[in-house]
Amino acid sequence: xxxxxxxxxGPDGWEHPAELAIEVAETRGRELAPAxxxxxxxxxxxxxxxxxxFADKELVKxxxxxxxxxxxxxxxxxxxxMALRILELRFGQHLVVEEGVRTFLE
Numbered sequence: 001x002x003x004x005x006x007x008x009x010g011p012d013g014w015e016h017p018a019e020l021a022i023e024v025a026e027t028r029g030r031e032l033a034p035a036x037x038x039x040x041x042x043x044x045x046x047x048x049x050x051x052x053x054f055a056d057k058e059l060v061k062x063x064x065x066x067x068x069x070x071x072x073x074x075x076x077x078x079x080x081x082m083a084l085r086i087l088e089l090r091f092g093q094h095l096v097v098e099e100g101v102r103t104f105l106e
Contacts, residue, residue, distance in 0.1 A: 001064050002027040004086060035059060035094040041087060042098035048083055050075040052091075059090040081105045 002024055005014050016024050037053035039060075050060055051074050060066055063086045065078040077083045084105055087095055 003062055004064050004082060007086060007089070008082060032059065032062075032090065035091040038094045038096055039087070039091050040096045040098070041084065041101055043079065043101055043104055044074075044076065046079055048077040048079050048087075048101065050077060050087065056091070056094075060087070062086055062090060079105060 002016075006028065011028065035052075036055045039050060039052035039056060042049050049072075052060060057075070060075045060077070063077045063083045065083070067076050068074075069076060077087075084097070084101065
């Protein structure tokens with residue numbers, strides 16, 4: 001959530017309670033490995049469905065509101081421009097976005 005707020009408002013564009021200062025600093029300072037494998041994003045109802053390698057799951061978990069579906073072996077995220085933006089930032093050129101996703105989010 002911290003990184004999502006930083007993405008939306010910038011690191012100086014939002015405030016947090018003093019008791020979260022250490023957690024915020026640790027989150028901002030954490031090194032995230034780049035994506036190792038391609039990830040695919042498509043629409044599934046009113047959510048984004050993401051398929052990615054197990055090694056890249058932590059990158060998907062940076063999106064607030066994520067959930068894992070074991071039967072479908074997919075991650076489900078809120079269908080929002082912010083969710084797609086975070087995936088684009090973290091997966092870079094490894095992200096394959098199904099045609100129509102960007103149009104739906106606009």
